[in-house]
Amino acid sequence: MNYKNFPMVPRVIFGRGSFNQLEELLAPNRLNRNAPFIFLVDDVFKTDGALTSRIPKSYDDKLIFVSAEEEPKTSQVDALVEEIILTSKESPSGIIGIGGGSVLDLAKAVAIMLNNEGSAENYQGWDLVKNKAVYHVGIPTISGTGAEVSRTTVLTGPKRKLGINSDFTPFDQVVLDPELVNGVPKQQWFYTGMDCFIHSVESLNGTFLNAFSESYGEMAYGICKEIYLEGKLSKKDAQDKLMMASWHGGMSIAYSQVGVAHALSYGLSYLLGTKHGIGNCIVFNHLEEFYPKDVALFKKMVIEHNIELPKGVCADLSDEDFDIMIGIALGLEPLWENAIGSNWKKTITPKKLRELYLKM
Numbered sequence: 001m002n003y004k005n006f007p008m009v010p011r012v013i014f015g016r017g018s019f020n021q022l023e024e025l026l027a028p029n030r031l032n033r034n035a036p037f038i039f040l041v042d043d044v045f046k047t048d049g050a051l052t053s054r055i056p057k058s059y060d061d062k063l064i065f066v067s068a069e070e071e072p073k074t075s076q077v078d079a080l081v082e083e084i085i086l087t088s089k090e091s092p093s094g095i096i097g098i099g100g101g102s103v104l105d106l107a108k109a110v111a112i113m114l115n116n117e118g119s120a121e122n123y124q125g126w127d128l129v130k131n132k133a134v135y136h137v138g139i140p141t142i143s144g145t146g147a148e149v150s151r152t153t154v155l156t157g158p159k160r161k162l163g164i165n166s167d168f169t170p171f172d173q174v175v176l177d178p179e180l181v182n183g184v185p186k187q188q189w190f191y192t193g194m195d196c197f198i199h200s201v202e203s204l205n206g207t208f209l210n211a212f213s214e215s216y217g218e219m220a221y222g223i224c225k226e227i228y229l230e231g232k233l234s235k236k237d238a239q240d241k242l243m244m245a246s247w248h249g250g251m252s253i254a255y256s257q258v259g260v261a262h263a264l265s266y267g268l269s270y271l272l273g274t275k276h277g278i279g280n281c282i283v284f285n286h287l288e289e290f291y292p293k294d295v296a297l298f299k300k301m302v303i304e305h306n307i308e309l310p311k312g313v314c315a316d317l318s319d320e321d322f323d324i325m326i327g328i329a330l331g332l333e334p335l336w337e338n339a340i341g342s343n344w345k346k347t348i349t350p351k352k353l354r355e356l357y358l359k360m
């Protein structure tokens with residue numbers, strides 16, 4: 001057995017209002033006046049002076065608003081890297097991502113690509129990155145994906161939807177300030193929170209499970225149940241705790257893997273552009289045969305929070321569409337191996353996946 005030596009985020013600050021300490025966190029990392037900090041900020045904050053006025057810009061620092069309407073693409077990463085190189089006197093001191101999983105992933109990918117040649121699509125996969133990334137900071141504004149702690153940045157490229165998984169991907173610094181999630185709309189709160197719930201379920205029920213992953217997975221699972229089922233927490237406590245659940249969910253899958261919902265959801269996302277959180281929910285709702293107890297809990301949560309999940313998303317697809325989607329899902333071999341075991345190919349066939357997709 002060759003055990004992974006897993007990199008963790010070396011510095012994290014947690015607390016309501018901790019965003020105000022950003023300036024003191026960044027200052028020692030400024031290389032010189034000509035090497036700017038680049039703030040990549042979710043454009044949902046464009047009109048939110050309360051956040052933007054607190055971004056500590058000086059010298060040539062830049063604030064770039066990015067849209068999270070679509071999930072990050074390799075071409076978008078390449079374009080941002082080019083823009084930053086063309087408009088900066090020197091290579092940046094750091095990249096700071098402020099937003100949900102989409103913006104956090106963009107920030108990680110841009111930081112990597114500033115120090116590595118070619119297009120981001122060449123690095124989709126495992127351990128393909130050669131040079132250390134530029135210093136990068138992650139500041140989540142919605143909780144659930146675990147992107148703030150993970151070793152990957154999920155990108156859609158021309159050929160595949162796959163992360164840049166590398167030791168250089170994790171943030172150098174994370175700021176967890178639960179006040180930043182105040183504006184998250186309810187539906188989105190549910191979908192992204194369920195991403196965390198599903199991370200814990202897939203990790204805890206996978207064949208790759210070990211004590212490391214289990215300890216984090218159980219914590220995330222317990223907190224999600226407390227928030228989405230028991231409903232006894234104050235709004236502030238629920239925000240604080242969901243931020244930590246997201247962290248634990250991410251840590252849990254770091255040392256195991258996700259499973260069936262993620263594999264199928266990647267297919268939906270690649271073909272139809274379905275976003276990660278909602279895609280996972282659409283899929284998970286039909287996975288009784290794999291995760292019976294937890295799909296039942298999930299259905300209760302859907303009812304509890306009056307969530308209308310989209311239906312019939314695969315109703316109008318052609319055979320060719322199904323082939324593409326099934327190809328993407330089946331290609332995620334480690335996910336199936338974790339979910340089903342090493343002989344997964346016996347039961348997980350294109351026909352089986354088509355039946356599942358047709359239910360959605």
Ligand code: NAD
Binds near residue numbers: 072192
């Ligand atoms: P998101 O970043 O796509 O954002 C969802 C929506 O919420 C957007 O409209 C955004 O503008 C809005 N939003 C974010 N913060 C807000 C706030 N405080 N107030 C109001 N609106 C706010 O959502 P997400 O679910 O966090 O991220 C999904 C992405 O994360 C996908 O691209 C997925 O691939 C990626 N992901 C990455 C990892 C990883 O380990 N790297 C893990 C899971 C998912």
Ligand code: ZN
Binds near residue numbers: 195199
């Ligand atoms: Zn996920």
